[in-house]
Amino acid sequence: MLPLAHAGHYAIWVLYVLPVLVVVGAILKSFASQRQANFPPAGGDDSEDSAGRQSPESETGPAGRTLP
Amino acid sequence: MSFIPFAHALASRQDLPIPAWLFAWAASIVLIVSFFALSAAWREPKLEDERARPLGERLSGALLGPPLQILCGAIGVLLLGVAVYAGLEGTEAPDRNFALTFLFVTCWLGFPFFSAVLGDLFRPFNPWRAAGRVAGAGFTAIAGQRPAHLPYPERLGRWPAAVGLLGVVWLEVVYGAGGIGIEPHATAVAALVYSAYALAMMAVFGVEVWCERGETFSVYFGMFGRLGIFGSRDGRLQRRRPLSATTSWATVPGSAAVVIASIATTSFDGGQEGAFKDALESVVEWLADLGLGPTASLRWGETLLMLACFAGVALVYLLGVRGMRTVPGAPSFAKLRAGFAHTLIPIALAYLVAHYFSFFVFQEQAQLGFLLSDPLGTGTTDLFGTAGWEIDYSILSANTIWYVQVAALVIGHVIGLMLAHDRALVYWPDYRKATASQYWMLAVMVAFTCFGLYLLSVSNG
Numbered sequence: 309m310l311p312l313a314h315a316g317h318y319a320i321w322v323l324y325v326l327p328v329l330v331v332v333g334a335i336l337k338s339f340a341s342q343r344q345a346n347f348p349p350a351g352g353d354d355s356e357d358s359a360g361r362q363s364p365e366s367e368t369g370p371a372g373r374t375l376p
Numbered sequence: 377m378s379f380i381p382f383a384h385a386l387a388s389r390q391d392l393p394i395p396a397w398l399f400a401w402a403a404s405i406v407l408i409v410s411f412f413a414l415s416a417a418w419r420e421p422k423l424e425d426e427r428a429r430p431l432g433e434r435l436s437g438a439l440l441g442p443p444l445q446i447l448c449g450a451i452g453v454l455l456l457g458v459a460v461y462a463g464l465e466g467t468e469a470p471d472r473n474f475a476l477t478f479l480f481v482t483c484w485l486g487f488p489f490f491s492a493v494l495g496d497l498f499r500p501f502n503p504w505r506a507a508g509r510v511a512g513a514g515f516t517a518i519a520g521q522r523p524a525h526l527p528y529p530e531r532l533g534r535w536p537a538a539v540g541l542l543g544v545v546w547l548e549v550v551y552g553a554g555g556i557g558i559e560p561h562a563t564a565v566a567a568l569v570y571s572a573y574a575l576a577m578m579a580v581f582g583v584e585v586w587c588e589r590g591e592t593f594s595v596y597f598g599m600f601g602r603l604g605i606f607g608s609r610d611g612r613l614q615r616r617r618p619l620s621a622t623t624s625w626a627t628v629p630g631s632a633a634v635v636i637a638s639i640a641t642t643s644f645d646g647g648q649e650g651a652f653k654d655a656l657e658s659v660v661e662w663l664a665d666l667g668l669g670p671t672a673s674l675r676w677g678e679t680l681l682m683l684a685c686f687a688g689v690a691l692v693y694l695l696g697v698r699g700m701r702t703v704p705g706a707p708s709f710a711k712l713r714a715g716f717a718h719t720l721i722p723i724a725l726a727y728l729v730a731h732y733f734s735f736f737v738f739q740e741q742a743q744l745g746f747l748l749s750d751p752l753g754t755g756t757t758d759l760f761g762t763a764g765w766e767i768d769y770s771i772l773s774a775n776t777i778w779y780v781q782v783a784a785l786v787i788g789h790v791i792g793l794m795l796a797h798d799r800a801l802v803y804w805p806d807y808r809k810a811t812a813s814q815y816w817m818l819a820v821m822v823a824f825t826c827f828g829l830y831l832l833s834v835s836n837g
Contacts, residue, residue, distance in 0.1 A: 321651075323397035324830040327404035328823045335815045339702070 396833040415811040428614040436613040449506025456503040463564025472753030473560040481739040488600040496601025508578035525582040533629030540592030545641035550678040622718040632717035638724035640686040650835035699816030719796040726788020730781040
């Protein structure tokens with residue numbers, strides 16, 4: 309059992325973990341948004357989600373050209 | 377590196393302009409910016425082809441020809457012999473005996489450092505390879521046929537080398553725990569046992585096969601040699617594109633374990649007297665309560681900690697690989713796991729530099745000074761007139777050490793990102809998918825950077 313009196317000594321690692329959490333959080337948020345775009349809520353349009361974004365199926369334009 | 381005092385924390389840092397933890401934030405920002413710069417500007421694989429240019433035939437012939445190969449091999453055997461003799465017959469004072477510094481500093485750290493720039497320097501000096509080749513030539517001359525070898529089990533891959541790497545660090549750090557560190561005599565005995573093992577394996581599987589797959593030092597130093605700009609192919613020395621040779625390194629099973637073991641053992645050694653100290657003490661106390669003696673408790677505690685470090689580093693890497701699997705078009709988990717293992721090589725080097733470069737600079741003064749003149753450390757010889765030299769610790773300031781550590785970690789991880797991005801473009805030719813897959817490797821790199829800086833900041837006090 310680690311003594312509570314030394315808690316401050318260990319707390320410093322939180323400052324080192326913070327950047328990792330920020331990056332992981334950003335990735336998860338990005339993937340969640342992507343997932344939402346892939347699977348729009350029931351009743352939504354097939355090609356656009358509720359925010360008006362295009363679904364991945366519409367990433368290729370006419371003649372298969374990749375859209376930016 | 378616990379056998380010599382002041383291995384890591386030579387002095388507390390003074391006058392840093394910002395708190396140490398803020399360096400971790402700054403390093404993370406550098407990585408994130410590098411990541412997006414790579415995404416924007418690097419849209420085709422560039423490192424898969426070594427684009428090697430052969431060097432002049434005469435130069436190749438001179439450097440790779442039998443005379444120099446024999447000379448280098450003989451030097452390797454001679455120096456190993458001197459180290460073993462010094463360990464067996466010399467003083468037990470670890471800092472005055474040639475054996476420890478030569479094996480654990482000059483070779484163990486020197487070959488990775490210099491091979492990472494120039495290419496695999498250990499291969500010509502490998503004493504076991506030299507002895508094995510001489511024995512093979514002798515057999516051929518006597519028997520009139522080349523020695524027959526068993527086929528090497530493919531699935532075994534580089535696992536023997538990974539286990540050997542853990543074993544070397546275990547011997548160095550854990551076996552010597554609790555006292556002043558590992559004794560020169562034990563080191564010499566271990567070197568002899570390892571020599572017998574290596575030669576036996578070479579006899580069974582063949583010299584070159586064992587050196588490529590199972591011989592710990594060849595595999596470990598050769599891994600860093602892939603970062604270097606010189607290599608050889610078909611008996612010809614060649615200059616290759618920097619980093620490009622790493623891309624073909626991890627095709628053998630167990631390669632990921634080798635590089636993970638390298639990062640884990642460095643982390644373990646760096647943290648055992650710093651960041652992990654309190655946790656280690658708790659485990660040791662718990663083991664002592666179970667009835668183990670003081671030395672056994674310490675050794676078991678440190679062994680568990682070392683294995684935990686290995687598991688932790690492996691877990692972070694595998695989480696990154698698992699994350700990549702979520703991107704459409706991803707190859708199998710096993711293919712990704714092996715396919716990105718080489719991206720950890722610069723990180724392993726960065727960890728080595730960050731943790732040991734100051735130690736290396738200090739101890740090499742001893743190596744090239746009094747240890748060379750008085751290998752036994754008995755004060756009875758002065759071969760080169762340098763037996764009276766002392767180590768000048770003022771050659772590096774504490775702040776210089778810190779800045780080199782930070783720079784090594786940042787540069788190593790940026791290079792790791794580059795390698796990962798380049799490999800992702802092979803698996804996902806669409807650069808947007810490649811970039812998406814590398815979000816996870818970015819997280820892995822940021823995690824390793826912050827972890828490394830945390831270990832150093834605690835160690836340096």
